[in-house]
Amino acid sequence: MDASSQDVARALLGWYDVHARDLPWRARPGCAAPDPYRVWLSEVMLQQTTVAAVKSYFAEFVRRWPSVEALAAADEGEVMAAWAGLGYYARARNLLACAKEVAGRGGTFPADELELRALPGLGAYTAAAVAAIAFGQRAVVVDANVERVVSRLFAVAAPLPGARVAIRRHTDTITPSERAGDFAQAMMDLGATICTPRAPRCLLCPLSASCLARLHAEPEQFPVKAPKKARPQRAGKAFWIERDGAVWLVRRPGKGMLGGMRALPDDGWSARANGNGTPPLMGPWQPGGVVAHGFTHFGLDLHLAVYEGDDWSSLTASEGEWWPLDSIDDAGLPTLFAKAARLALAEAGEVG
Ligand code: SF4
Known part of the structure; x- marks a missing residue:
C-alpha cells in the first residue's frame, strides 16, 4: 500500500471505530473476531x-440452530420453511449442504479463503468476507456497497459488470493487512449509511479528501x-383447492x-422458458385474481384458479397435504405463494 492508500484505510478505520453499525452477528471494532458460524450465516x-x-431471520436461525452442527442435523423441510420469505432459495439448500460439510470436519470452518471458496454456496465474495471478518485474514471483500464506494473513490469510468475487475484491483490497493x-465491514457501513446510491453525504465522509468522484462533483454518476x-x-397458473377450512399444498421438487x-x-410455469400458458379456465375452476411478482430474470403474472x-x-392424488387456513402463515410459503394465498383468502372474505 502506498501512502495515500494507507491514508484511506486509516481514515476509514478511524471512522468505523466511532460509527460502526451494531449488528447481531458482529464484534465491536477492534475486538476479538465473532463466531465463524454466525459470520457465515x-x-x-x-x-x-x-x-x-435479515435481522429477524438471523435471530430465529441462531435460536433454533445455535451451532453449525445443530444446523447440519436439522430437518431440511424445517430449514426451508424457516428460510421462507428471504428468497433465492438455492441459498438455503446450499446452507444446509455447507453446514453438513463443516460439521463433517469437526464443526470448524477453514480460515483460508481458497478452502472456504470450495464449500457449497460460498462464492468469491462470501469466502473473502468470512476469511476477513471471522479470521482476520487479509482478503479483498467487494459487495455492492463496496463496489459503489470504490467506483466513486477512483471514478471508475467503465460500466458494470465489466468494471468489476478494475474495482477489485482498486479495492486490493486500499485493503490493509491489519484489521x-x-x-471490510467499515466499507460496507460507509456504503450503507454515507456513500448511498442517491444523495451521498460527502460532507460527512471520512474519504472525501481522496475521492475523485467528489472532486468532479458527480458522485451519483458512479458506478456507471x-x-x-x-x-x-x-404468465402461469396456481391452483387454490380448499376443503373444510384447509388448502391443498405440495412440496416443490x-x-x-x-x-x-x-x-x-x-x-409448471417455472419450467417453461418463455411460455405464457394460461388457457381459459373451464368447468369448476374460477378465476381468483392475478399476483404480480418479480424474479431476477423475469416478471411473473400468476393467475389464481380457484376450485x-x-x-x-383426482386433484389431490399426488403427494401433498391439507394445510389449515388459520395457520397458513406457518406453512413457510415463499413470497410468491404467500401473496397468492393472501389474495385467495381476501377474495373469499377470510382475511381483512
Ligand atoms: S466523498 Fe462522497 S462519493 Fe466519495 S466515497 Fe465519500 S460519500 Fe462516496
Whole structure:
C-alpha cells in the first residue's frame, strides 16, 4: 500500500471505530473476531437481501440452530420453511449442504479463503468476507456497497459488470493487512449509511479528501451501469383447492426454482422458458385474481384458479397435504405463494 492508500484505510478505520453499525452477528471494532458460524450465516443471508430484512431471520436461525452442527442435523423441510420469505432459495439448500460439510470436519470452518471458496454456496465474495471478518485474514471483500464506494473513490469510468475487475484491483490497493475484517465491514457501513446510491453525504465522509468522484462533483454518476435489458414477462397458473377450512399444498421438487419449498400446486410455469400458458379456465375452476411478482430474470403474472367443485380425489392424488387456513402463515410459503394465498383468502372474505 502506498501512502495515500494507507491514508484511506486509516481514515476509514478511524471512522468505523466511532460509527460502526451494531449488528447481531458482529464484534465491536477492534475486538476479538465473532463466531465463524454466525459470520457465515449472516453473509449467506445478506446476499441480495437487506440488513433490516435479515435481522429477524438471523435471530430465529441462531435460536433454533445455535451451532453449525445443530444446523447440519436439522430437518431440511424445517430449514426451508424457516428460510421462507428471504428468497433465492438455492441459498438455503446450499446452507444446509455447507453446514453438513463443516460439521463433517469437526464443526470448524477453514480460515483460508481458497478452502472456504470450495464449500457449497460460498462464492468469491462470501469466502473473502468470512476469511476477513471471522479470521482476520487479509482478503479483498467487494459487495455492492463496496463496489459503489470504490467506483466513486477512483471514478471508475467503465460500466458494470465489466468494471468489476478494475474495482477489485482498486479495492486490493486500499485493503490493509491489519484489521482486514474491520476494514471490510467499515466499507460496507460507509456504503450503507454515507456513500448511498442517491444523495451521498460527502460532507460527512471520512474519504472525501481522496475521492475523485467528489472532486468532479458527480458522485451519483458512479458506478456507471450498462443499459438494462428489458426483463421478459411470463404468465402461469396456481391452483387454490380448499376443503373444510384447509388448502391443498405440495412440496416443490428439490431442484429448480423455489426447489424444496411448500407451495400451491401450479401448471409448471417455472419450467417453461418463455411460455405464457394460461388457457381459459373451464368447468369448476374460477378465476381468483392475478399476483404480480418479480424474479431476477423475469416478471411473473400468476393467475389464481380457484376450485369450486366437490371431487377432490383426482386433484389431490399426488403427494401433498391439507394445510389449515388459520395457520397458513406457518406453512413457510415463499413470497410468491404467500401473496397468492393472501389474495385467495381476501377474495373469499377470510382475511381483512
Ligand atoms: S466523498 Fe462522497 S462519493 Fe466519495 S466515497 Fe465519500 S460519500 Fe462516496
